[in-house]
Amino acid sequence: MPPRRKRSSATQSAATRARYAQRRQNRLAKVDNDLTDAQWGQLLDAWAGCAYCQAEAPALQRDCIQPVSRGGRYTLTNVVPACASCNASKHNTEVTGWLRRKKLDERAFLLRHATILQSLAPDAD
Numbered sequence: 161m162p163p164r165r166k167r168s169s170a171t172q173s174a175a176t177r178a179r180y181a182q183r184r185q186n187r188l189a190k191v192d193n194d195l196t197d198a199q200w201g202q203l204l205d206a207w208a209g210c211a212y213c214q215a216e217a218p219a220l221q222r223d224c225i226q227p228v229s230r231g232g233r234y235t236l237t238n239v240v241p242a243c244a245s246c247n248a249s250k251h252n253t254e255v256t257g258w259l260r261r262k263k264l265d266e267r268a269f270l271l272r273h274a275t276i277l278q279s280l281a282p283d284a285d
């Protein structure tokens with residue numbers, strides 16, 4: 161095997177880095193837009209309140225179960241309605257750890273989430 165020359169990232173031009181960054185942004189933007197308004201409406205109906213504390217807040221927010229900063233996206237399977245209080249408290253922490261810390265029912269949440277997703281997507285089994 162001939163020795164392969166490693167290209168260090170330091171030798172990458174700024175233009176190349178910018179191009180990769182742009183590509184990454186485009187890729188994320190595409191996935192981010194996956195959740196349609198209709199799907200969001202279905203989620204609101206199905207949960208009928210905050211997914212975490214069941215509060216019937218007037219303006220529920222789209223919360224990514226898996227935070228965006230941890231690779232989560234705004235998709236049907238990753239978004240639940242959350243009240244402002246839960247959304248702010250959970251922020252970008254990992255959901256199950258946060259539920260436990262808040263003394264919320266982690267198991268009930270995961271079960272309900274799975275049940276709701278099944279009812280919303282009967283074709284995908």
Ligand SMILES: [Zn+2]
Binds near residue numbers: 211213244
């Ligand atoms: Zn809540």
